[in-house]
Amino acid sequence: MSDLIQKPPQRLAIIGVGLIGGSFALAMREATRDVHIVGCDRDEINLAAARHLGVINSAVHEAAAAVHGADMVLIAVPVGQFESVLQQITPTLSSTAIITDVGSTKGSIVRSAQAILGSAFKRFVPGHPIAGAEYSGVRAARADLFRNRSVVLTPVEGGDKLPCEIMRKCWEACGAQVEEMSVLRHDAIFGVVSHLPHLLSFALVYDIATRVDADTLFRFAASGFRAFTRIAGSSPEMWRDIGLANRDVLLLEIARYREHLDRLSELLTQQNATGLEEFLRLAREARRSWAENS
């Protein structure tokens, strides 16, 4: 790793040692020789497990203490806790520490960081690894979670170049492919391909769960339903935060999606067999083409 990056982290602080934070820790441990990893988590049992499993070298209960002396700080807490963490760590950050995150939205994250980090903002590298599973917690963490996955960095305006290069090299050392784009583009893209499907899935399960005959309905739900609603098994807290953080994009996307439902209703009402088949066929061809090329 040392021949890949100018400065591999020697003391890495992970705030939020869950699936993503824990996996980054494991991957970095494999990629570097002597990194000391400090973990901090609001869940004491999860934090103890992280220590016990060797995901982290030391466990610290206060984020402010955890970042002391760290040259890299990865914030991997739910998006809604991001501001609170920033408030806690800003006073004790070293003057050269890189701060980075892994949140599924970037606009709200960058706004918070700009407001709170002060002079450290220029060393903030917003990031988003496109990886994960519905399950959370350090026990689900894996060193290969990011292998062959995409990581998107959305460098801040006026930020230093070196922190961004270092984060790129670190993620590449985790096996990921790194791309850069603007904050707005990131939130627009992921609003459609990630945030919207999650909300649609939650909405369908809610729809069924709130019926008198929910048990019967679930009983007859087969593999298609299972696949469609798998992502409604995700963390409500995390998706609440993402929904609110990317609200503007989501309101537009929900409205746009609703138009397609209106179109389907219209085709059904008119009994327009040709129009309906064309609609479905276009979708099927696109889906198959995407599945083959990904």
Add this chain to the structure above:
Amino acid sequence: MSDLIQKPPQRLAIIGVGLIGGSFALAMREATRDVHIVGCDRDEINLAAARHLGVINSAVHEAAAAVHGADMVLIAVPVGQFESVLQQITPTLSSTAIITDVGSTKGSIVRSAQAILGSAFKRFVPGHPIAGAEYSGVRAARADLFRNRSVVLTPVEGGDKLPCEIMRKCWEACGAQVEEMSVLRHDAIFGVVSHLPHLLSFALVYDIATRVDADTLFRFAASGFRAFTRIAGSSPEMWRDIGLANRDVLLLEIARYREHLDRLSELLTQQNATGLEEFLRLAREARRSWAENS
């Protein structure tokens, strides 16, 4: 098998030797000793493959000829071709033949059968095996496709009891669990747990595929999107037919679902974090409870 049912089929005609028709043939061949299976399919290549693979004993190109002398006829064609098949076979059906189907909707099927089958209608057993995959054709057929799956029968008003009992025994011999319910109840249930999710999935893929930046969007689509849209890889023809056949239920269900999207939009607009989390949590608990118990 002979000790399970009074009269195992000796000559079984399968009209539409695809995934479902082919799998029923394979399962019945395992469950009975001497059944002769005649296959009929509009796709000559598929029909030849069915013969070549030993799924059927003989291949016949005309449905009318295929059912000649058959004591059981399974119609496994797309729902939209059902009427045409009935028109073809009614004149040559034997006076004791059981006719059954495997369509995903039952109301339209029963109406067609009642109008066309004449005196044979009382030997018609509407059926729906809850099994399958996105792929079709006899090469995907498996003898164990229905093992531990549900099959729903919706016996017709005034129908003979024996054909229904025989179909039950046959499906049980295929390893399935058989339930009976009314046509209306079937279409209401499957409208929600099967037909609606398919349309919602198609609509999302259509939404993305019709954008200028579709390629970029698909590139960043991860496993959640893949799961959600897997069922949009299904046959557009089949789903066009199902959509139209179960139109009344689907129009209601789409309208109901749209209300939940409106509710989500309202929660986002109001930035109602508590309300949003409650919504998502209710869905997540229901989904997990269902997944564990199924």
